[in-house]
Amino acid sequence: EVQLVESGGGLVQPGGSLRLSCAASGFTFSNYEMNWVRQAPGKGLEWVSYISSSGGGDTIYYADSLKGRFTISRDNAKNSLYLQMHSLRAEDTAIYYCARLGGYIYGVNWGYHDYWGQGTLVTVSS
């Protein structure tokens, strides 16, 4: 059974940092591209970041709105995905989901989210 389990969320002050983790199991993690997607309270879904199956530096992307504050990474040996967040703002308050990408075709599409974790809540507030 495919499982994605996020952790690391919590309450952080504006300007602070947080590192989210996503533990994957039930599939060959190193074969799949992954996304982070967030959802502010009562709002819709927003793509945050993408990383290729290998995690190479030339195949990592971020939403423009993040302006270099977030860093995605993965450790295929540990079946884990990470999101390092710096300079956090109130508007970063959201549930953060990791999601596996299915149907990915290199150079054609970015894949759809065939499995999602349960999410981890990040609250940025003083």
Add this chain to the structure above:
Amino acid sequence: DIQMTQSPSTLSASVGDRVTITCRASQSISSWLAWYQQRPGKAPKVLIYEASRLEAAVPSRFSGSGSGTEFTLTISSLQPEDSATYYCHQYGAPPTFGQGTKLEIK
């Protein structure tokens, strides 16, 4: 980035009704569109991918159609458990989502 516009934003229908949700893309995305269902307090769940392909184990009352810039999600006979918010998602470019359609059962 490609903008996705869903309509309607909210929808109220009765059990057994046929329901249609529309998603329009600001430019052509071929068939790289997925639909998700999200129940309150839960993670989204994929229903349809590549515009019309039904994800495994999803009931056959759900169907998707369209290509280019116009897409629809149809529920042929609404069930009580279909009360949820539905999102479209284009994955032909940096991904973007529609704003969601909240479906309520009368």
